[in-house]
Amino acid sequence: MPKDDYIRFRCSTDLKELVGRQAEEKGMNITDYMEYLIRKDGNNMMYVYYTEELNGEITKKITDNGNAVRVDPDEDMYLLSKTDKISVDGKVIDCSYSLEEYIKFFDGGDIVRLAGIEITKIETIETLLDMLYESCGNDKHETYAERIYNSDNPRNEIKQIINEFLIIRMDMVLSDIKSEVCRIEKQIEDGTLEWE
Incomplete structure (x- = not known):
């Protein structure tokens, strides 16, 4: 990584020690561990949409556009997506749960x-x-x-x-x-x- 690609932040000694221990437990250095946490919390997250409030046509558009997949192929009740908001026909739909909550x-x-x-x-x-x-x-x-x-x-x-x-x-x-x-x-x- 180039030397100018860094972020500095202040934290307590206890937090610094905790980060060090957590990184060591995962076999990582602190930089790798922080990157792992950011990625875990960022663009890798997945979301579930409860579709009872949506009509079947909108649900079909969402899946046909590749914005989500059905959680159960035999029913339309839940969709799984890689985004926390989906836009269909000018309407923005917010996710119902994170994948973890689901x-x-x-x-x-x-x-x-x-x-x-x-x-x-x-x-x-x-x-x-x-x-x-x-x-x-x-x-x-x-x-x-x-x-x-x-x-x-x-x-x-x-x-x-x-x-x-x-x-x-x-x-x-x-x-x-x-x-x-x-x-x-x-x-x-x-x-x-x-x-x-």
Whole structure:
């Protein structure tokens, strides 16, 4: 990057340290992390339109013009777009939700029990939302959001990705359990274990 392409801003020492830690956790330097956050919050965002207030003709124009795709190909209730406003026939239509807000609707308070430990669907969804605009690792080099947008049935794709993230959540829980087991084993070896 040329030396004159920079932005300076003041922040507290605590915020600077937080940014440094967050960048390190993601394996990035601070510049890369800030660019990632800006892109994540900027032009990569996707939006959902609730079309009940629109007539079918306007909905069809929106999809025919390539401004949005149907969330469910069998119904016109929701459209997914890469813009937060769509103009049709001189009328500007604002989005109803961000894609993140829409994905949260998939939480019905559901849980999965894993050897007595509950993994909630909302925890799984939150894990997905943290990675929504990151690469999903497929051959097309898409983010998870792009994978949803480009699928034949975005609604079903969201459900599939939530299930994939359930596996990630289970791995995280198992990793936490393994760490806790190691900690307790060390306390037993050291003779410092105290039962609660």
